[in-house]
Amino acid sequence: MPSVFIKTYGCQMNERDSEAVAAQLVAKGYTLAKSEAVADVVLLNTCSVRDMAERKALNKMANMVGIAKKERPNQIFGFMGCMAQSRGQELIDKLPDVDLVVGTQKFHRTADYLDEILAGRRDKIVDTAAEEKSEAAIREHLLNGNAQKSVSAFVSIMQGCNQYCTFCIVPYTRGEERSRTIDDIVAECRDLVSRGVKEITLLGQIVTSYGKRDIATTNGKSAFVQLVDAVHEIDGLERIRFTSPHPKGYGDDLVEAYARLPKLCESAHIPVQSGSDRLLKIMHRGYTRERFLGIIEKLRHARPGIGISTDIIVGFPGETEEDFEQTLSLAREVEFDQAYIFKYSPRRDTPAADMDGQLSTAVKEERNERLLRLVNEIAARNYEKLVGTQVQILVEGPSKKNPARMMGRTRCNKIVVFDGSDRHRGQIMDVKITRAGSFTLYGDPDILE
Ligand code: SAM
DSSP states (O other): OOEEEEEEOSSHHHHHHHHHHHHHHHHTTOEEOSSGGGOSEEEEEEOOSSHHHHHHHHHHHHHHHHHHHHHOTTOEEEEEHHHHHHHTHHHHHHOTTOOEEEOTTOGGGHHHHHHHHHTTSOSOEEEOOOOTTGGGOOOOOOOTTOTTTTTEEEEEOEEOOOOOOTTOOHHHHHOSOEEOOHHHHHHHHHHHHHTTOOEEEEEOTTGGGTTTTTSOOBTTBOHHHHHHHHHHTOTTOOEEEEEOOOGGGOOHHHHHHHHHOTTBOSEEEOOOBOSOHHHHHHTTOOOOHHHHHHHHHHHHHHSTTOEEEEEEEESOTTOOHHHHHHHHHHHHHHTOSEEEEEEOOOOTTOGGGGOSOOOOHHHHHHHHHHHHHHHHHHHHHHHHTTTTOEEEEEEEEEOSSOTTSEEEEETTOOEEEESOOGGGTTOEEEEEEEEEETTEEEEEGGGOO
């Protein structure tokens, strides 16, 4: 059977979609190639959130088809995911050697389409149509041979986004929110736990909007909290996480779930985007700085020491120095454990792309630098404070940077690297922190009192 190499750009949802496609292909008898150079089929799973991500995938494809023309004339190429959805046929018009374009509601059709192309029944296939129930089609996992995923797995609970933030392309590439049923998700989680998975991360573009249309709030619990409760019931599951939520999803029911559910890890990635109320309004975020700070306070009260991370955009159209100062002061006030900072990138079809006051690259870069420096300083101080303390980690597998060592994550989602061996994989263990590096802690399991 042919071999396939999938390269993924963008977020964890894209990683998860690629994994499901790979698992579907393996189930059909395809093998997974180690690199594009030795693969019969190369698929790029693309991201559209920023222009840079699109350009990277386009350049990569142009480069690969160029080499294949000379060296591997029978190689098959495809685009999947967000850029495939937003550009469709345009991608083949631009790069005529591309054979397949599969949109965000069609991942599960990839294997059948490749069969048709490889058998010579069809030449080019572009499918970006909407498909009912496609939200429930991302369910297969590739646990074997992947140390980390066999311990900590991601489960896609919904697709799409209805928030329409003025900067964001996601509602146009992923469509309207569609949620799987609680029973279906729990069945997938149970199966993963029976195969050795200890930690599950529930995934969605705005995960806290899960089931809003279909599942009524019951006893004050939103559909999302009802789902977390149901997953919490699974015997053998040790930890639950979710990403990414929206601040508006942090009602008291969710805050209370942190206090009530021991498996729900004390860690929250809550995208704030800006510290300026003026910009939050123009971004169409639906909360104020004060509301965001109130959520953080409640969460820290419910779970002292909770790890808080965020996403921030710098250089949104019309962002003044004063708006940006508001973001800096928010970062100082919250003391995020980690912040992903994005330079605003105009996206097609989004209202912000046509707004007045687009800022220069130089301004965006300068603000990015300043905010990054602040976030790093604060995080370094707080990581340093953990030296000498004892933390609980779930060991995922070899460290990516140094495979001779093992890595695990604290409940607050901090990476801990230590000298261990494969026998530690999947174990929940206590380690003493001996040193702090840049967003990494170093631990020793042997020096516990
Ligand atoms: N659930 C998240 C939220 O509440 O907004 C959305 C996840 S989005 C796919 C990931 C991050 O990309 C966003 O949080 C935002 O910071 C960033 N992003 C989205 N559109 C962007 C744009 N046009 N330019 C720069 N960054 C962008």
